[in-house]
Amino acid sequence: MLSKSPPVVWRSRIYRYRLIGCKCKNCGRVHYPPASACPYCSSRDLEEVELPRVGKVLSYSIVYAVDSDARERSPVILGLIDLGVTRIIAEITDANPEDIKIGSQLEAVFRRIGEDGETGVIIYGLKFRPVI
Amino acid sequence: MCAARPESSVGIRGWGVYIPRFRISMVEIAREWGWSDYQWKALGMVERSVAGPDEDSTTMGVEASINALKRANINPSDIGAVFFGSESKPYAVKPSATIIAEVLGITPLTMASDLEFACRAASEGLRASIGLIASGMVKYALVVGSDTSQANPGDVLEFTASSGAATLILGGSSGSAAYFEGSFSYITDTPDFWRREGSPYPRHGEGFTGEPAYFKHIVEAVRGLMDSLGLKPSDFNYAVFHQPNGRFPLKVGEMLGFKAEQIKLGLVTPIIGNTYNGSALIGLARVLDYAKPGERILVAPFGSGAGSDAYSLIVTDSIDESRERAPTVDYYIKNKVMITYSQYSKFRRLLRVIRE
Amino acid sequence: MAYITGASMINIDRHYDKSIRRLASDAVFKLDSSSVENVDYVIVASSISYLQEPQLDLASYIASALGLRNARAFNVEAGEVSGATAVLMAKSLVDSRLASKVLVVGVDKLSNYPSAVTYKHISLLNDSESESLYSIGLGGIAGILMRLYMETYKVDRLTLAYWPALMHSNAKLNPYAMLRFTITPEKVLDAMPIADPITLLDTFPIGDGAAALVVESKPRDALAEIVAVESAVGYPSITLSPDPLRIDSLELAYSRLTEKLDLKRIDVIELHDSYTISAILQLESLRLAERGKAAEAVANGYFTVNGDGPVVNPSGGLKARGHPIGATSVYQVAEVASQIAGIFPGLKVPDAKSGLVVSVNGFGSNSYVVYLRGVE
Structure with a gap:
């Protein structure tokens, strides 16, 4: 898969590792991941900002039909998470489906998010877990 | 006592640990492989931690380092050396230290390397860091010891080999814990x-x-x-x-x-x-x-x-102020979920799986 | 002015024995041979085939396989809206007089690999810089949206199960549909969970398909006129959309159409129900139901032949007719044109004079609407 090319994995590492998004200097809105122009007002005057690492669940899904490389983690809980300044969709880890409710508080946590087989690059990034 | 020892100018600015929440009991392991209970009782063991399926020594090292950084309360870019001690590196060749340094915002003006000396690699990093700081070459050094220890299935080592990480941030002794x-x-x-x-x-x-x-x-x-x-x-x-x-x-x-x-x-x-x-x-x-x-x-x-x-x-007197800034070892000890041997095998990839 | 003078489809299925070119020729050869004479352009709409049966410059090879060696040919790849984009291209070529006859071939292949691999391919319809990187499939996002919808509007799961039940009942009559059996709403709830609260019966089946359209400048023997094709891009992810339960791109595309045309009457609609929740949100984006009320309207039979609303998805929709990704909206246009011409071989919409095709990539990164009308 293309997403496992080393240059692709490398150039997206900062926003995967540190939850770096962009704030528009024109309209003030924040988006993630960083884009070249504001998705709301089209301004190109953007600055990188670190997003809050804590948010709450707006909605979630418990996914049973997962990739074979996610079978160890099945069912995978996916959350639409409100970070206040913007939202993010991410896997929720360290939780059982019954632990997650709409409104649950979550925090970002650094985990393996994929790998290119047994010999290719490992992709690290942020997932979310119940606040500790 | 020798007042001029270089060590005395160096102290621990922050400490942090991470222990994954999964635990497997000695009884479960013994039952799976037909060991008598004497085997694990002789080791003085009760249960041990297991890293989750999306964890490895690098991710655990990041968690412990984030906790240490909270306690140290310093600017990450002031850290001039990152040492990662492990014998369960996710990459045989490619440092984990660089990943941890990048996640924490320590890069690019830093030393960083992985050390290998079975269980004392991180300790070597500690002693090297004392030298680096005492000599004035770096201001702060971050030392991680992290392992998802492997054991041959059925070997007695399986009773003890577990997963966890600790990070120490060293700096000048003044203001250290x-x-x-x-x-x-x-x-x-x-x-x-x-x-x-x-x-x-x-x-x-x-x-x-x-x-x-x-x-x-x-x-x-x-x-x-x-x-x-x-x-x-x-x-x-x-x-x-x-x-x-x-x-x-x-x-x-x-x-x-x-x-x-x-x-x-x-x-x-x-x-x-x-x-x-x-x-x-x-x-x-x-x-x-x-x-x-x-x-x-x-x-x-x-x-x-x-x-x-x-x-x-x-x-030192400074220890109390930094203590509350991150979860304690006891927090992680108490935060646990018991798993079966088959879950352990799956999480630690002891099963041979062909991926689509 | 552009007219559809020919439309053909093959049954959607796992055609293990057919290559991408063979699927295309099976669809095209169902047209009258005279209708593909003197074709100026062949436009091929395909998407997942580039991952499952890789062939670059696919259109030229398909044109050759069809025996149209002297035609001009190009590809359109736009994920799930590939077909509608190809129809826009065909209309533009004809309207601009660059061509007098264009053959649109929608063809796609999803059955060359086990489903886990195919779902990975399909997940690339999502934003590859965020969702796809995390191996987040379409199903997970649909599950998030459905739960959000149920929570926001206090709609229960059973009410939302009437949509797939209706689609199966419609598809039973469609000879080209993949799933030609009826199901009850209760059975949807009992089915295997895919991305809870979504079950297997809320989603489209994996199948291959091909459909063809002949678009000409002359109205002689036409099935329908392509009155307008409109579209709009939207937010790349539901995380950015101010209200994830609104499909901004579809609202904009549809308002661009209604600003241009007086749409007093739409008799038949084929919309993009990749998931039950997709259908519900599209019905509300088209203002065919109030927000939070579409599922109830579906359950009450509003969108059936006997209902008060337009007939929606008499083909059985993506849910039951099937969803060969890049070919799907060519099927939809062929179905609506056939309804207007009174020759659709499945559930007929009596006296249909006009119809709308709705095509959406993912959950709104791109939306198309195609408005068709009968020829006087």
């Missing part, structure tokens, strides 16, 4: 435990890991430290030794003249297992979670192959 009084290393070529290139599991010499390896090296390092500082066992409030099981630390303490009460607080292996590079350092972190200003701590990591370092630390 505890400063070093002295350090002492003792190294020989002893093949008591090893893993050959390409082999999935380590092998060991059973009893040979004991007397000539663990006991000999720790005893020599600790005696060397105490002699050089003019200290005796009763001068220490706490003693933390590398802890491959629940018994060895008590025995080596006894050989050196330490009492069980000095060792107990820092002895976590019976309930979380041997976290290898995290082992003695998680024990130290637990002591720092409770220690009072003025108290003296002995720490003696050991690594097969073989070598041991002994450190003496004095707790």
